[in-house]
Amino acid sequence: MSGQESGRQQFVQFYSTSSYQCSYLDNQRARSQVAITNEAVDRETYSQLIRHGFRRSGMFVYRPHCDLCRACVPVRLVANGFSPNRTQRKIWNRQSDMQVNIIRPVEKAEHYHLYQRYQKSRHAGGGMDEDGYDQYRSFLLKSPVDTWLVEFRKNGVLKIVSVIDMLDDGLSAVYTFFEPDEPEASYGVYTIMWQVQYLQQIGKPYVYLGYWIENCRKMNYKSAYQPLEKLQDGVWHAWPKAEGTAPQPE
CATH class of the missing domain: 3.40.630.30 (Gcn5-related N-acetyltransferase (GNAT))
Known part of the structure; x- marks a missing residue:
């Protein structure tokens, strides 16, 4: 995925986290996909990520990427x-x-x-x-x-x-x-x-x-x-x- 603002392209890479205890459903393991850019995220790129189901927590932009569960619906x-x-x-x-x-x-x-x-x-x-x-x-x-x-x-x-x-x-x-x-x-x-x-x-x-x-x-x-x-x-x-x-x- 890439965004462009003022003629400048921004490229995004993604990685998956290790599994962890789900915060919302009992007895479930969760995993997240995290978006990484080489600099601050411009508005166009961030807007694209949100439209693709991502959220933000502090400096991290992520979305659920669980192995078996699809309960989280944007x-x-x-x-x-x-x-x-x-x-x-x-x-x-x-x-x-x-x-x-x-x-x-x-x-x-x-x-x-x-x-x-x-x-x-x-x-x-x-x-x-x-x-x-x-x-x-x-x-x-x-x-x-x-x-x-x-x-x-x-x-x-x-x-x-x-x-x-x-x-x-x-x-x-x-x-x-x-x-x-x-x-x-x-x-x-x-x-x-x-x-x-x-x-x-x-x-x-x-x-x-x-x-x-x-x-x-x-x-x-x-x-x-x-x-x-x-x-x-x-x-x-x-x-x-x-x-x-x-x-x-x-």
């Missing part, structure tokens, strides 16, 4: 066609006083403290709840691409931080963490809806939401957002609603 939300359901509309209206600030990745103590509290509440025992500052910085602040942090505040108090990567055709929703002691606020739902509205404003079509995994509750909520598309055999297809819906994330 999905993207079509921004211009999005029509919120009644619950989603209520959540959006409830957060109408949210203050939003889009900034470059920066080290802020309040971000890290919110991240720690979120991990300890939502992912206790999963390993990420023990992340120190170096792990947090490597995971969310180091990036070889066009990355932004979106701060959401109420009355000046930080409630949500969302990490997004800008693409030729939209954005990749890398990770979001938020105030864990207000489950009724449904900050996760609100954040996805904000990303959709943002793309509608700048005229780009897709929010790439990562992977949908049928037997992983933490991931399958994504089917609640429509119209959704899924990547199968290298082609993006419309997601029929009949294939299943899932509870909204809090």
Whole structure:
């Protein structure tokens, strides 16, 4: 694969990792395919990789490449066609006083403290709840691409931080963490809806939401957002609603 920006070509090489314990499905071994470039990834190349089912974690751009399992299905939300359901509309209206600030990745103590509290509440025992500052910085602040942090505040108090990567055709929703002691606020739902509205404003079509995994509750909520598309055999297809819906994330 290669990308070209301002007349310059960028070449990408791929390698497969050793197998490791799957983070999403019990008693499963996983393997990843990692994309390597000889320099920082330009937007065109990165956008191509995302369209081919890759994701980013820190400096690594990867996609599932497991020996026997194909449970991870890349999905993207079509921004211009999005029509919120009644619950989603209520959540959006409830957060109408949210203050939003889009900034470059920066080290802020309040971000890290919110991240720690979120991990300890939502992912206790999963390993990420023990992340120190170096792990947090490597995971969310180091990036070889066009990355932004979106701060959401109420009355000046930080409630949500969302990490997004800008693409030729939209954005990749890398990770979001938020105030864990207000489950009724449904900050996760609100954040996805904000990303959709943002793309509608700048005229780009897709929010790439990562992977949908049928037997992983933490991931399958994504089917609640429509119209959704899924990547199968290298082609993006419309997601029929009949294939299943899932509870909204809090």
